[in-house]
Amino acid sequence: MPISINTARGRYLVSVATPLDNAGDAILLTLALERADGVERVALRCRIASGLAGAAQADELAARLAGWIERDFEAVREAALKTIRSERRLHEFTFDAANPGPF
Numbered sequence: 001m002p003i004s005i006n007t008a009r010g011r012y013l014v015s016v017a018t019p020l021d022n023a024g025d026a027i028l029l030t031l032a033l034e035r036a037d038g039v040e041r042v043a044l045r046c047r048i049a050s051g052l053a054g055a056a057q058a059d060e061l062a063a064r065l066a067g068w069i070e071r072d073f074e075a076v077r078e079a080a081l082k083t084i085r086s087e088r089r090l091h092e093f094t095f096d097a098a099n100p101g102p103f
Helices: 058-071 073-087
Strands: 003-007 010-016 026-035 041-049 092-095
Touching (some): 003 073, 010 058, 041 058, 041 073, 058 073
Parallel strands (some): 041 092
Antiparallel strands (some): 026 041
16 A cells, blocks of 8 residues: 655655565565656665564555655655666665664
8 A cells, every 4th residue: 555755846655566575684675656646656675674674564664664765755766766777776775773764
């Protein structure tokens, strides 16, 4: 279920784009950010240390990340777009003990 966030660029919907992927000591979560009017869609990946994610489901993790994305929207959006354009891959944000972010 998409989560609505308000940004300086308008309302965006944050949704889970792929199922959770277990990467050993971390969980990978791919999120899609789509402007409510459909003009822009950006995807990004979050690597969340298993200790921080616990037993949370994808929608619960997305809800926690939505507040972080909303707060730092311009930086998140620019990093995701830059990586997609220049490297042709999804930007990966890492959340662990050193950088817990919203966890």
